[in-house]
Amino acid sequence: MDPALATFIQTHLVKLAELIKEPPLPLDQYGAQLLELIDPEVNSLSYMAVLHTLLLPNVTGPREVILEKLVKFLLGFDPRQIRYAGSHLLEILTLVCGGSILPPSVAVEAVSTAILKIDPAGAMFTSSHLQLARLAYSTNNIDPALKVIEKNIVFYPGMANWKKPSMLCDMTLSPSVYIHKETGFTNPVKAASVLEYDMLAGMMFCSKRDWTKAHAAFERVVSYPTRDGGCSKIMAEAYKKWVLVSLLFKGKLVPLPLYTGPAAAKNYQTLGKPYKDVGSLFDTTNAGELRTEVEKSNQIWQEDNNVGLIQEVLSAYQEWQIKNLQNIYSKVSIAEIRQQTKSAQTGSILSSDDDIEALIRNMIISNSLKGVIEKNDDGTVFLTFLPASTALSEAEFAQEMTKTAVQLKALDPIFKATNERLGTSREYIKHMIKEQKRAADKSELDPTMGFESHVDDEDLMGGVMSTT
Template sequence: MDQALATCLAFPPEEPLNDDVAYDQAIQAHLLKLTKLLKDPPVPLSQYGGQLLELTDPEYNSLSYLAVLHSLCVPNLAGPREFVLVKLVKFLLGFDPRQIRYAGSHLSEILTAVCNGSLLPPAAAVEVVSAAILKIDPTGSMFTSTHLQLAKLAYNTNNIDPVLKVVEKNIVFYPGMANSKRPAMLCDMTLSPSVYIHKDTGFTNPVKATSVLEYDLLSGMMFCSKRDWEKAHAAFERILTFPTRDGGCSKIMAEAYKKWVLVSLLSKGKAIPIPQYTGPAAAKAYQILGKPYKEVASLFDTTNAEELRSEVEKSSQIWQDDQNVGLMKEVLSAYQEWQIKNLQKVFSKISIAEIRQQTKSAQTGTILNSDDDIEALIHNMIISNSLKGVLEKNDDGTVFLTFLPSSTVLSEAEYAQELAKTAVQLKALEPIFKTTNERLGTSREYIKHLIKDQKRAADKSELDPTMGFESHVDDEDLMGGVTSTA
């Protein structure tokens, strides 16, 4: 016990480690001692592991604490359950991310056990795993196998709020990407997450394309449950434009397309075209598979509420089979709301009575029964922040809706705060930008594009040596030399 405790407390040392080289050397030596302790302990750690957890600090002795905790939790829980789980939660919320870079496999195994529901209740599991992922990678830009495990747990158990801080992050890197370099020292805190998070460091298992698609689908559905239509729209769009080897359309891509059409109506108020970078074969498949959805979308931007309601009722079995009944109800509910919002293109102020006569409900196919119903609807829209406006009453009792500008003018202090916030965000993106730029610079397709672009510029210069930079810009796709994988 004393020898094990001395080993656990040996890192970090009392004297400061002034640079990455010294830190890396010290932690590598500590890892050798920990490995020996775990591989051949004089007494099984399960007998005195609890004492070690009491005498070490999860924030200060993170590497040692994880080693002991792993021996008590994987593959099965050993020791007093409540005691160990309290220590587990404390660790996952407070570990030192720099130390943990050297024990990615141990941490991933614990996170997998937590996501499988074998250790913590779902609400607590989603909270602590979300926190752990963002401690490892504060940018949230690196996708790992744990992301999908967490998304499944959160969605299937309806514990969505804690995971939003993870799924809202923009994924830039994926395991196994080409041209990914390996770090000289894991402790370098300026590293891009893609450099220290990969299968070799144990933070993730290899992932398949289907894992990425499933994660985006779950993310989109969770955003739908929160009625965050813009983010749901972006998540589904990533799926339907996903590049495939044969340029085809998988089942999950077709499913996402149908939801994307409906969410487009909710977020944009109208049907929008498929992005141009969608694979041509997939785009053709969407037109066929999503025909009933396109019919609804084409009617949403008209004033024919009765026909829209009839079209939705006619294909009710399709919505049920596709598990899109809830989204279709949202579309019917949003129809009149978008009619009201579109009135601001013509009016700056309009009476409630006029709004009632000029808009219809797609749920009934007719105008609402009374001005009070319209006023209540508008009031709810203002409260939910879906409409920028105020309700005002004249002396004669007539109620008007005054539309407000969508953007507000910031004070000088508020503007300065926004600038400072943006500067911090840009600073945090530096490692990501640097890594992306390095990967792009070694990409064969990008090099071909540069050669083609330089040759094109040289040809134009020979024709007219007086031409300036702006004259060299034409309508050709800037990435025309890149072969699409879609």
């Protein structure tokens, strides 16, 4: 990276600040015309400087024209230049996420695009992530936000060992290096913000019936480490949803992650008892008991805003019974399926073979069941279960390998930053000193031990469990 480029950008920023402070012409009258002369993709800093002045604290000038320029900027700015004006971009994103300056559908799309232009890997959490999630969920504009929400968060603002890079314009930098409260791209983030974000993400995935991702999002909330080892209100709410989603995702009640805090796990057993009772019956053939258990706690589902998820669970009960039949059969008649499965919505078997066949066809169409419906010469209709996955063709395999290689390359700066952060942490250094001393002591006693040496659990957790 040429240092002259960084110097040029800094000089340009100084001149822009002077120009905006004392413009030769009033920007409220001529700002929109000035934007017509600037290309937001080429001169992003100049464009944003004028745009920021026209938008904040209030929109000045022709409103429709300025808002059109705003959208054009957010969709097309040069991310390299914008690294030098993070605070101005954050103020613009905050304004847009307010939901009053642009139509929500446009605002969500524009902010989502801007976030990923700054950090294509989507690995760094910022205050704009939570603002985006709130706007997307509250206005039901979920689809355009998913490209951000689906990204795996690796870094958070305020993490230790941050140091200012020599050149912000270095495009090989990890997002944790140039996206920081010191560079202005984010406000400080508290634990409550992270929990709310994952909670909203889980609810958005639920609205799309993406139970796999919803389960993972709620699980992040449920297992979040707390200072006193207990659980907050939002963690308890997430646990209830996590139980229901686990039934939809796995077909049964799953145990809490091993890394869940003991005190939190104990609270969940009490606070989530009605949900656990439903979960315990889901993996049985007692459809009537499940229906009764659900009806008994209708008031609880309403108070917890989980009526929709409960209905999804009742609907999925018979579907999971059908899917579990593939553990016994490779091929089974529709008539047998009707006799062996029941609906939790009615507590009994379906009234006709046509009803069960229609249910199975819908499952196949939605890809929740791998199978085909066939008819024998005697007219008997069968369901044949298919393998969960089929072998890829050579071309498909090559395409998957190329896609994986691109993903791994994108993760390289993240890996390097994580490795550096680990290598300079106090806990890791203490652990390495202990390991070197242990190795020296053991080599004196038995030089043949080599790989047989092990690390005590206490040492592995040193500095992790007791740092809060």
